[in-house]
Amino acid sequence: MNTARSGIKIIVCIMVAAMLTMAGCASSSSNVYTYEQTMQAQTVDTGTVESVKSVIIQASNPPVAGGAIGGVTGGVIGSSVGQGHGQGVATIVGALAGAAIGAAIEHEAGTKNGLEIVVNLDSYRTIVVVQEADAPIFPGDRVRVLTAPDGTTRISK
Incomplete structure (x- = not known):
């Protein structure tokens, strides 16, 4: 027994x-990169955050x-x-x-807290990016929009 x-x-x-x-x-963190994303050039745009909404990211x-x-x-x-x-x-x-x-x-x-971030780019386009809520981002913040060759996009300050 x-x-x-x-x-x-x-x-x-x-x-x-x-x-x-x-x-x-x-x-889907703005602070975490996969090994494949390292040592690759990324496109950088700048803009102003229009709005931020809390969302749930599910596997x-x-x-x-x-x-x-x-x-x-x-x-x-x-x-x-x-x-x-x-x-x-x-x-x-x-x-x-x-x-x-x-x-x-x-x-x-497999469930994480996330943010849906609407950014008005300086190039007069508006985009929406969803990423983990691991960094405080607020409406009015100036941000960088990083886009990898595979299309992965993240917002950082």
């Missing part, structure tokens, strides 16, 4: 570590890995409960509950 509990604790720790690892994979991929990891973990934990037919039911219920919890954790980890 003690060995089973130790095994369950190990599996739960692996599940949590895997989901936390997935949480930090992508960024575009459905939460699959968290659900799968949670389902396996829940099934293993459920299989250690009861005996016979009850053990089978506990395994199924544990797998379903684990999948739902794992998917919810992954979904939440």
